[in-house]
Amino acid sequence: xxxxxxxxxxxxxxxxxxxxxxxxxxxxxxxxxxxxxxxxxxxxxxxxxxxxxxxxxxxxxxxxxxxxxxxxxxxxxxxxxxxxxxxxxxxxxxxxxxxxxxxxxxxxxxxxxxxxxxxxxxxxxxxxxxxxxxxxxxxxxxxxxxxxxxxxxxxxxxxxxxxxxxxxxxxxxxxxxxxxxxxxxxxxxxxxxxxxxxxxxxxxxxxxxxxxxxxxxxxxxxxxxxxxxxxxxxxxxxxxxxxxxxxxxxxxxxxxxxxxxxxxxxxxxxxxxxxxxxxxxxxxxxxxxxxxxxxxxxxxxxxxxxxxxxxxxxxxxxxxxxxxxxxxxxxxxxxxxxxxxxxxxxxxxxxxxxxxxxxxxxxxxxxxxxxxxxxxxxxxxxxxxxxxxxxxxxxxxxxxxxxxxxxxxxxxxxxxxxxxxxxxxxxxxxxxxxxxxxxxxxxxxxxxxxxxxxxxxxxxxxxxxxxxxxxxxxxxxxxxxxxxxxxxxxxxxxxxx
Amino acid sequence: xxxxxxxxxxxxxxxxxxxxxxxxxxxxxxxxxxxxxxxxxxxxxxxxxxxxxxxxxxxxxxxxxxxxxxxxxxxxxxxxxxxxxxxxxxxxxxxxxxxxxxxxxxxxxxxxxxxxxxxxxxxxxxxxxxxxxxxxxxxxxxxxxxxxxxxxx
Amino acid sequence: xxxxxxxxxxxxxxxxxxxxxxxxxxxxxxxxxxxxxxxxxxxxxxxxxxxxxxxxxxxxxxxxxxxxxxxxxxxxxxxxxxxxxxxxxxxxxxxxxxxxxxxxxxxxxxxxxxxxxxxxxxxxxxxxxxxxxxxxxxxxxxxxxxxxxxxxxxxxxxxxxxxxxxxxxxxxxxxxxxxxxxxxxxxxxxxxxxxxxxxxxxxxxxxxxxxxxxxxxxxxxxxxxxxxxxxxxxxxxxxxxxxxxxxxxxxxxxxxxxxxxxxxxxxxxxxxxxxxxxxxxxxxxxxxxxxxxxxxxxxxxxxxxxxxxxxxxxxxxxxxxxxxxxxx
Numbered sequence: 001x002x003x004x005x006x007x008x009x010x011x012x013x014x015x016x017x018x019x020x021x022x023x024x025x026x027x028x029x030x031x032x033x034x035x036x037x038x039x040x041x042x043x044x045x046x047x048x049x050x051x052x053x054x055x056x057x058x059x060x061x062x063x064x065x066x067x068x069x070x071x072x073x074x075x076x077x078x079x080x081x082x083x084x085x086x087x088x089x090x091x092x093x094x095x096x097x098x099x100x101x102x103x104x105x106x107x108x109x110x111x112x113x114x115x116x117x118x119x120x121x122x123x124x125x126x127x128x129x130x131x132x133x134x135x136x137x138x139x140x141x142x143x144x145x146x147x148x149x150x151x152x153x154x155x156x157x158x159x160x161x162x163x164x165x166x167x168x169x170x171x172x173x174x175x176x177x178x179x180x181x182x183x184x185x186x187x188x189x190x191x192x193x194x195x196x197x198x199x200x201x202x203x204x205x206x207x208x209x210x211x212x213x214x215x216x217x218x219x220x221x222x223x224x225x226x227x228x229x230x231x232x233x234x235x236x237x238x239x240x241x242x243x244x245x246x247x248x249x250x251x252x253x254x255x256x257x258x259x260x261x262x263x264x265x266x267x268x269x270x271x272x273x274x275x276x277x278x279x280x281x282x283x284x285x286x287x288x289x290x291x292x293x294x295x296x297x298x299x300x301x302x303x304x305x306x307x308x309x310x311x312x313x314x315x316x317x318x319x320x321x322x323x324x325x326x327x328x329x330x331x332x333x334x335x336x337x338x339x340x341x342x343x344x345x346x347x348x349x350x351x352x353x354x355x356x357x358x359x360x361x362x363x364x365x366x367x368x369x370x371x372x373x374x375x376x377x378x379x380x381x382x383x384x385x386x387x388x389x390x391x392x393x394x395x396x397x398x399x400x401x402x403x404x405x406x407x408x409x410x411x412x413x414x415x416x417x418x419x420x421x422x423x424x425x426x427x428x429x430x431x432x433x434x435x436x437x438x439x440x441x442x443x444x445x446x447x448x449x450x451x452x453x454x455x456x457x458x459x460x461x462x463x464x465x466x467x468x469x470x471x472x473x474x475x476x477x478x479x480x481x482x483x484x485x486x487x488x489x490x491x492x493x494x495x496x497x
Numbered sequence: 498x499x500x501x502x503x504x505x506x507x508x509x510x511x512x513x514x515x516x517x518x519x520x521x522x523x524x525x526x527x528x529x530x531x532x533x534x535x536x537x538x539x540x541x542x543x544x545x546x547x548x549x550x551x552x553x554x555x556x557x558x559x560x561x562x563x564x565x566x567x568x569x570x571x572x573x574x575x576x577x578x579x580x581x582x583x584x585x586x587x588x589x590x591x592x593x594x595x596x597x598x599x600x601x602x603x604x605x606x607x608x609x610x611x612x613x614x615x616x617x618x619x620x621x622x623x624x625x626x627x628x629x630x631x632x633x634x635x636x637x638x639x640x641x642x643x644x645x646x647x648x649x650x
Numbered sequence: 651x652x653x654x655x656x657x658x659x660x661x662x663x664x665x666x667x668x669x670x671x672x673x674x675x676x677x678x679x680x681x682x683x684x685x686x687x688x689x690x691x692x693x694x695x696x697x698x699x700x701x702x703x704x705x706x707x708x709x710x711x712x713x714x715x716x717x718x719x720x721x722x723x724x725x726x727x728x729x730x731x732x733x734x735x736x737x738x739x740x741x742x743x744x745x746x747x748x749x750x751x752x753x754x755x756x757x758x759x760x761x762x763x764x765x766x767x768x769x770x771x772x773x774x775x776x777x778x779x780x781x782x783x784x785x786x787x788x789x790x791x792x793x794x795x796x797x798x799x800x801x802x803x804x805x806x807x808x809x810x811x812x813x814x815x816x817x818x819x820x821x822x823x824x825x826x827x828x829x830x831x832x833x834x835x836x837x838x839x840x841x842x843x844x845x846x847x848x849x850x851x852x853x854x855x856x857x858x859x860x861x862x863x864x865x866x867x868x869x870x871x872x873x874x875x876x877x878x879x880x881x882x883x884x885x886x887x888x889x890x891x892x893x894x895x896x897x898x899x900x901x902x903x904x905x906x907x908x909x910x911x912x913x914x915x916x917x918x919x920x921x922x923x924x925x926x927x928x929x930x931x932x933x934x935x936x937x938x939x940x941x942x943x944x945x946x947x948x949x950x951x952x953x954x955x956x957x958x959x960x961x962x963x964x965x966x967x968x969x970x971x972x973x974x975x976x977x978x
Contacts, residue, residue, distance in 0.1 A: 033635075043696030044640050047705055050939070137851045164567055168521070168560045175525070175553045182539070182546040184838045185816045186728045187977075188762060189536045189546060190528070195734050195765070199726030213586065221576040223613060269847050324867035325847055329695065332843065336702050339863075340942045346867010391613030392620065395585075395606045396628050402589055403598070403632050407642040409725050412594060419586045431517055431573045449549040450840070456544045457837060458810065458853060537977065540815070641720055 007358045016059050016363065019052075023063030024370045028378055031071025034081040034397070035208045035404015038068030039329045046337055054341040055359035061334050062360070063367050066118060066313045069273060070371055073110040073306055074378065077103055078385050079397060081212035085203060086273035086312075088439050089281040089305035091211060096297035101238040103386055107379040108243035109302040111372065117259040117307035118368045121314020124263050126361050130350075132267045132315070133322035139268055141454035142465045146475035147268070148448040151275055153479055154282045156437045157486050165433045173441020174448070176201045183446040184453055196413040203443065205405040205414040209421025210428070210435050212401045216394050217426040223390065237386050243299065251303050254284045258304045262311020267318045269327040270447065273309035278440045280308035314364065321345050321357065508578030517573055518565025522558050529554040581612045597647035599629045683922050687718040689746045693732025693754060695725040699943065703907055704749040706939035707777065711930045729754040730764055737766035742915030744923050747774065752905045753818050756962040760970040761816045763977030768959045771910040772920045774927050776950035776958070778940050779904040782819070782880040783862030783891070787849060788873050795878040796897060798856060799832045806833035812845050812854035814838065816975045819858040821966060822880060822903055824973055829899060849874070860905060862888075863944045880904065906948065908955050924952040
């Protein structure tokens with residue numbers, strides 16, 4: 001205990017606190033800029049860690065990471081553009097609330113849910129890291145395939161008013177993932193001899209295009225109509241709207257469930273925060289008392305999505321630290337940073353580097369506190385963006401989206417992808433087809449192909465591998481039950497008509 | 498009244514659901530037919546690079562046909578009046594390739610603001626200059642990401 | 651009014667394009683180098699192992715040159731997009747260098763049918779290399795690769811070996827199998843991390859990651875053992891693990907990272923650059939940074955590097971053809 005206090009004391013140095021402050025601010029701002037994602041923010045912070053102690057380096061990177069994921073929700077609420085793919089679900093309710101003038105309340109919900117899930121994630125990381133890691137290793141190719149199928153089924157069954165539109169949207173997403181190099185051998189598909197097409201449809205530009213650019217088109221269309229009718233399209237913001245803690249905690253069921261989904265998905269190598277937030281959002285809608293509010297501006301929806309994607313952050317450290325297996329690109333960068341510090345993550349890190357791990361745990365909680373305080377200040381300032389007339393705001397957003405899309409890979413091809421995705425997103429919005437299933441299909445498409453082929457190779461084309469383990473059987477039962485109950489509901493509704 | 502109707506109706510295109518569904522199905526039919534020429538056969542009797550494209554394309558085609566049948570009575574309205582914004586994004590794209598990013602963003606912001614009915618010249622000037630400057634500060638100075646240049650910056 | 655505005659703006663945009671042609675002059679070969687900012691193109695995403703190497707080179711070079719050295723990530727196509735962009739550049743002025751890796755230069759042009767070959771480059775120098783090893787979990791009965799080969803010969807097609815399908819590791823392991831007549835099945839993975847996950851989770855029996863260091867934590871804990879190394883000499887951190895050469899297989903290989911410029915760069919400038927960059931690559935500062943990144947500083951001068959790449963390109967071409975992986 002004395003040594004623990006000593007470590008805590010040594011962690012609370014001015015340098016570490018300043019690093020966390022700077023990292024949090026930087027992460028939040030980069031996360032909030034459409035097109036720039038958290039991976040880029042963390043990568044930019046790497047050269048700074050060359051000159052830091054291990055705990056300091058981890059503190060800086062964790063601050064950038066967690067706040068970057070949170071920052072994505074700020075632009076999701078204010079501009080209708082998810083700053084990171086993980087915030088795509090937050091857009092539906094957050095932006096709807098901002099349109100009604102309740103942006104402050106939506107931002108509060110996103111912030112509180114993020115901090116809540118962050119604390120849950122950190123606690124679980126500390127208590128059960130090695131146990132969860134062993135469980136995660138049991139996820140072979142067949143279990144991964146079923147997890148992807150499960151995510152797709154959940155999202156397309158629940159996300160949309162019409163079952164068919166949801167399914168079509170997710171299969172379009174899956175087909176976007178088949179362009180470019182195939183995930184197994186890298187052999188080109190549908191490239192038509194153009195080398196740029198090898199990278200296929202790039203995720204971030206697609207995200208920016210489908211959400212942001214299409215929104216500019218929609219708003220311009222609204223503007224032309226409003227002009228013809230002599231109305232204004234600018235919505236005054238309700239300055240007093242805020243979320244009371246009492247209301248926030250009335251969603252405790254959703255919060256806890258979403259955080260746990262986030263932690264679970266985060267512990268699996270290879271699945272990221274977007275999957276978690278999509279699944280948890282759909283589950284929340286399924287079990288909510290007011291499912292009709294989802295998509296129209298439901299605080300519960302924001303909580304579900306944000307709690308899940310921030311729950312992932314804490315859990316992402318589990319495979320990283322205990323197995324030395326980074327689960328996604330961001331933790332892969334952190335792995336690189338740790339190696340540069342002379343630390344090898346893996347089974348021995350807890351015994352050999354125990355002090356560093358304890359220091360890391362302490363800094364993770366400091367990060368949560370900074371997130372709460374900074375988020376509160378940032379929200380207050382940034383809500384003013386909505387008071388800018390749309391005629392000025394949207395041209396500026398267009399430029400930012402353009403710059404953000406370009407800078408991911410420094411190529412104009414990505415900008416073209418963004419423009420095409422923008423037109424596609426506009427068509428989606430006009431035929432009332434949900435964008436979310438397309439996005440999740442796209443994100444999971446190559447993962448699904450890879451794990452499906454891997455399972456078939458492993459079992460020599462024998463489909464029984466999909467019921468070959470207890471986890472796989474559980475997944476199959478859940479999927480069948482979900483589809484069945486949906487059909488049952490559909491039949492019942494038809495009979496009543 | 499008369500003017501309002503004229504503007505409102507201009508550029509609106511109404512398409513029946515069956516046309517939307519059939520259009521999507523047609524795209525996927527073409528993609529399915531392209532698979533043999535566009536996807537190289539890789540090792541593996543079943544587990545090769547063509548399995549997934551075939552699976553996805555055929556599913557999508559069936560679903561799109563279902564969409565066409567289910568929504569044949571629905572009508573979807575597209576507003577072609579958004580072309581100035583599509584044009585703006587294309588202007589920015591081609592402008593960046595020739596003139597360079599910063600110059601063309603000044604032009605495109607001014608153009609978009611005029612299209613959104615801003616007529617106050619100093620607001621236009623201020624926005625169209627300040628935005629690229631802040632992008633320069635944030636991206637190039639702050640994060641060392643260089644925006645593309647053409648014959649100008 | 652609207653149309654007037656549109657016409658006006660289009661005019662502003664189109665007019666300069668008319669003057670755009672011919673305004674660019676050919677860059678003359680400079681004797682002084684470097685006099686301005688240098689760009690290192692990294693064909694991998696920010697934060698990866700190659701990117702960290704590139705950033706280490708940049709930080710050392712910047713301190714020596716006194717002018718900025720910037721890393722630009724041009725990711726995509728399994729590192730072929732950035733590589734091809736440099737390969738096909740006609741503006742070789744010495745200020746844009748590729749941080750090239752073996753896969754993109756010697757393997758992928760064959761398997762993917764790309765528009766470049768090592769002839770499109772002039773090498774400036776090899777920077778570093780890694781130790782490639784064969785790993786498996788500690789509970790497997792094999793203690794050296796010879797044990798595995800005998801087992802695989804007795805049970806043809808029974809064992810799954812995880813490596814990127816059609817990638818460098820696949821080709822090298824296939825060569826080893828061809829030498830001995832052992833038969834195995836490939837369990838395809840995308841990167842070293844996935845490879846380790848497959849090995850630890852028991853999905854595959856043997857793993858051939860690009861660098862055995864991916865499992866360093868498990869090796870230290872005794873959960874994973876290294877059966878053999880592909881490199882010429884034993885690794886300092888694994889004194890007990892033999893190389894394939896020692897075991898009597900005529901196979902040695904170490905994946906490298908090199909600096910390259912497009913072939914359009916004038917020869918006189920290339921000579922000058924080789925000298926300037928040699929000092930950077932051989933500097934103790936860089937060696938320290940590379941060692942931290944688990945890369946072995948392994949300098950080869952420009953001419954040697956060029957020969958190595960061309961030889962490996964030819965060798966791999968033949969193996970890939972015989973394995974039936976070549977693009978038509």
